[in-house]
Amino acid sequence: MPRIPAARALAPLRRALTCSNSIPFLATRAISTTPFPRALYKTRDGTKVAPTIPESQAVETEYSPSEEEIDALRVQEEESHGPGLAVPSQLVETPAEREAKALHPEYEPARSLQELGALPGVENWWEKEEHWGPESQFKGFARTGTQVQQEEPVIEVYLRRALVEVLALKQAGKWDEWATKAWPRRGDDQFRATLEMDITESGELKQDASHIVAELTTGESDSPSEGITESEGQEILAERQWDSSWAQIPLDAATKFALRKRVYQFSGYLIPDSRLGAAHNVGHLLALGCKKPKPAHLASILEQEGAYDALSNVKAHAQKISFVEKEKSIGRWKVIEEELKARGLPVLGASDAAPKHKEQRWIISTFRNVKR
Amino acid sequence: MAAKGIGCLSEAMGALRLASKPSHLKTITRSMATTTEASTANITRSVDTQTILNSWHPSSSVPVTIHAFPSLEPTSLEQFAVEHLYLPMRRDILHLAVVYEGDNTRLGTARALTRAEVRGSTRKVRPQKGTGRARLGSSRSPSLRGGGKAHGPRQRDFGTKLNRKVYDKAWRTALSYRYRRGELIVTEDGMDMAYPEEFELTPADKLKFGLRERYLAKYMREALMGLGLGKPDGRTLFVTEDRRTKLFEAMEYAGPSEGRALDMEDVDVKDLLETGKVVMERSVLKELIKQHESDLVSKVVINGFAPAGPQSGVKVLGA
Numbered sequence: 001m002p003r004i005p006a007a008r009a010l011a012p013l014r015r016a017l018t019c020s021n022s023i024p025f026l027a028t029r030a031i032s033t034t035p036f037p038r039a040l041y042k043t044r045d046g047t048k049v050a051p052t053i054p055e056s057q058a059v060e061t062e063y064s065p066s067e068e069e070i071d072a073l074r075v076q077e078e079e080s081h082g083p084g085l086a087v088p089s090q091l092v093e094t095p096a097e098r099e100a101k102a103l104h105p106e107y108e109p110a111r112s113l114q115e116l117g118a119l120p121g122v123e124n125w126w127e128k129e130e131h132w133g134p135e136s137q138f139k140g141f142a143r144t145g146t147q148v149q150q151e152e153p154v155i156e157v158y159l160r161r162a163l164v165e166v167l168a169l170k171q172a173g174k175w176d177e178w179a180t181k182a183w184p185r186r187g188d189d190q191f192r193a194t195l196e197m198d199i200t201e202s203g204e205l206k207q208d209a210s211h212i213v214a215e216l217t218t219g220e221s222d223s224p225s226e227g228i229t230e231s232e233g234q235e236i237l238a239e240r241q242w243d244s245s246w247a248q249i250p251l252d253a254a255t256k257f258a259l260r261k262r263v264y265q266f267s268g269y270l271i272p273d274s275r276l277g278a279a280h281n282v283g284h285l286l287a288l289g290c291k292k293p294k295p296a297h298l299a300s301i302l303e304q305e306g307a308y309d310a311l312s313n314v315k316a317h318a319q320k321i322s323f324v325e326k327e328k329s330i331g332r333w334k335v336i337e338e339e340l341k342a343r344g345l346p347v348l349g350a351s352d353a354a355p356k357h358k359e360q361r362w363i364i365s366t367f368r369n370v371k372r
Numbered sequence: 373m374a375a376k377g378i379g380c381l382s383e384a385m386g387a388l389r390l391a392s393k394p395s396h397l398k399t400i401t402r403s404m405a406t407t408t409e410a411s412t413a414n415i416t417r418s419v420d421t422q423t424i425l426n427s428w429h430p431s432s433s434v435p436v437t438i439h440a441f442p443s444l445e446p447t448s449l450e451q452f453a454v455e456h457l458y459l460p461m462r463r464d465i466l467h468l469a470v471v472y473e474g475d476n477t478r479l480g481t482a483r484a485l486t487r488a489e490v491r492g493s494t495r496k497v498r499p500q501k502g503t504g505r506a507r508l509g510s511s512r513s514p515s516l517r518g519g520g521k522a523h524g525p526r527q528r529d530f531g532t533k534l535n536r537k538v539y540d541k542a543w544r545t546a547l548s549y550r551y552r553r554g555e556l557i558v559t560e561d562g563m564d565m566a567y568p569e570e571f572e573l574t575p576a577d578k579l580k581f582g583l584r585e586r587y588l589a590k591y592m593r594e595a596l597m598g599l600g601l602g603k604p605d606g607r608t609l610f611v612t613e614d615r616r617t618k619l620f621e622a623m624e625y626a627g628p629s630e631g632r633a634l635d636m637e638d639v640d641v642k643d644l645l646e647t648g649k650v651v652m653e654r655s656v657l658k659e660l661i662k663q664h665e666s667d668l669v670s671k672v673v674i675n676g677f678a679p680a681g682p683q684s685g686v687k688v689l690g691a
Contacts (some may be wrong), residue, residue, distance in 0.1 A: 084574030087583065098671035122581050126590050135570040136587075138595035148600060180690040182445055239531035253435060253449060254689055260437070261446045268600070270444070272554020274458075277435050287421055 086131045088122060141182065142229060142268040149267040153233030155290040157195070160242065161264035163282060164194040165216060166255055168209035174217065179254050183216050183262065185224035190215045195240060203249040227266040247283030259285060324348070398508040423499040432682075434458045434551070438654050438690070441559040442566055444599055448690025450654070453682030455668055458662045459541070466549075469542030472501045472534040484524025487512045503679040537667035539641075544664060546644040547657070563610070565592070589625035596630055606648020607631040611639050611656050636660065658685045 100107045108189040110116050126132050149155070166184065169175045198206040228236070251259070256279065262270045275288040295301045299316045302360070308314050339349050346354075355361040433451035440447050452458075489511045497508040514522040550556035571587065579587065596602035607630035610619060615635055622635040631647055637658050644650055652660075661684055669681040 079603050084578065085570050085587070087574060087578040096625065122583050123586070125583060126586055132590070135568055136591060138591065138598045139443075140598050141440070141443040142593075180446075180448060256435075257437065257449050257689055264444075264446065270554070270557075270600070272552075273435050274552045274554060275425070276426050276437075277430060284424050288424060 030272060056279070067087070085136065086133065088125065090097070125317070142264050142270075143266065148269050149227070149230075150269050150289075150291040151230040151233065152290040153237050154228060154230055155227060155263060155267060155269070156286055157233045157236050158260060158263045158266045159196045159282060159286055159289070161191060161266075162259045163246070163249070163255075164197045164205065164209070165197065165262065166258050167203065167205045167210060168194075168212040169198065169216065171205055172213040174213060175254075178217065179258055183265075184218070184220040185265065186215050187221045187223055188225050191220075191228075192226050195236060196360050199242075199246045199249070200243040201248070225266075247281065247286065249282050251279065251281055251285065256285065260289075383426070422501060422650060430454050430458060433684075433686070435688070436468045436551070436558055436657075439557060439559050441563040441593060441651070442599070444557070444559075447560060449688045450684075451686040451688055452657075452661075452684040456544055456665070456683045456684045457548050457551045459545045461549055461552075462541075462545050464646065465542045465545055466641065468534055469539055469546075471644070472532055472539065473640050473642055475530050475532040478530040480528050480530045482525035483527045484521035486522075486524070487514055487520030490518070490520040492518075496501035538681075540664035540666045542641050543644075544661065547660070550644065550650050555649050557649060558654050558657055559651060561613070561653050561655045563612055563619065563653050564616040565622045567591070567622075585625050588622045589627065592622035592626040593630060596626070599650065601631065601649050603629050607646075608651055609634065609639075609643055609647040610682050611636055611650065613653060613656055613659075654685065 095103065097109055100109075127137075166175070169178050193212055193215075197209060197212070200206055256276050260276055264270050269289070271285070271289045276285075279285040280287050295304065296316065299318055302308065302316060306317060324333060327336060337347055355364055431454065433453055434457055436450050436452050436457065437446045438448045438450060439445060487510065491514045492510075494510065496512055499506065500507050508516075509521070513519045547556065568591070571591070576584070589673070593602060596608065597604070601608040607629070610623065610631065610633040612619065612633070613636055616633070620633045623631060630645075634643065636659065639660070665681045670679050672678065
């Protein structure tokens, strides 16, 4: 935190220096208080907040700016309000000692820590929520801000939706025009409508899909669909019970491109090109496009596989079993604990008096020997 | 080395085994098609990922999707030659190339003074005989403090040689390795970072005292995280044709823990293998391949024409 020589209210001087938005603060020894910057800070919603001062640096004599001074600051505040990010409205610069003396003959530099004022720095400015708004958040083509989805049910539902949309565009004769364009996400209604369509074994839609095409070829809706979770995906699969023939529909390069793009838009997972090349039908794409989450520990893999079901006397633990836990499991720990307490010995760990390392033990033993 | 040889041999034998059994793969596919009771999920699960990948033997070209940057929206599709972007993994060649680059990167400027170079008198330190002490001819002897170094480092060239065709193949093997693993993201030409509109509108004097740098660092980190290119994904190497102000600046502020941005001229095989992902422009990829295909292109001119190498960057879809 930058420490600056604090000054008595030098309103005339400050007003004289308002050519830039940097305001110097000076200090005189006449007051040994710690005034804090009186600059008001603009937040994202346009409200003005005075910086808070840490309690440790709170001063006995509180600085109270005059009405005139506040007005001057407010005028500046209005002037500095413009387009752009939420930035500190006034960045405070401290003049060098020589300049300060020249500007104000009464200036006397602070000679102790207490006389210095503390300003809130700008190190953590963007870490505050009110300064880092939606305008600063990155917007990519795919969903961002959440984890990439690679679960099988989710990818299967997205693939189904994408395939229906591709077939709908082909049905409407708009495929060539829309194959590489960015399709709008549209709302949840469109999601439901696409999942209700049936696909024939030859890779065509059974119903008329003009409403899907109409939605696709218009702009983005006000509340675009955010996709589905894994459990929602499982529910949809259980509800729809699509017959397996759609997995055998052969795919050409353009269709694979569109499916990959649409799946990426909703899931955030970019199917590698090498895998895309290897996929010849929807089933392949699904197998290559999703990934089962890998358990972090071997113990959990073995548990999932049911490796211990046949072994009644084997147990797997996530952590190493300590001495105390072993004793507890056979019911001896209570006895040990009582006996230790009865002898005035520490129950867990070494006592404070005990030497912590070997060298300390040597020193203690040497000292005892000398005493004897 | 023997172990490596055996490894390569077994790999090759494995590939032969797979190639010699196409009927086996076909059987699996047909059984899936005829199973009607099983749900879609069961069918897809029964198809092993490796089986599908191993059954794919592209003969001439592989697909490469071109993305917009920084949104990463897929915009077009191109075909690249198998000899350029789908070479089999050759660890031995990559090792040769990385060692070759390392050797040639060494400055070799370490140098110590010998007894002839050390400053000092040439006078004999003391008489040869009669002092009862050891004979000493020179104060600059390596045995004495302040004397020269007997076998110290001398400046020299540590550079080694590698056949041009081997090095070029290593380049394409590295690119192929990245492509195969889905770690090579190709973007449209002119890749650069786009800053938020609000940031561009903010006057520069409002972003003093490190506010600008901190803003860009945070924005870039979040963007990389959103694109799956950040630190948790193993960092990213951006390769552009020339220095792109915004991208290079933002990557510099985001720090080396997020990745690197390099000119095409500064990239070598080791750089391609280091980070989790490699993002490069389409023209850069084509140019790098063009610069490293000496083993595919003959210099011999027949009837006024030199036979051209395989074609890459053929547009399939998109503008």
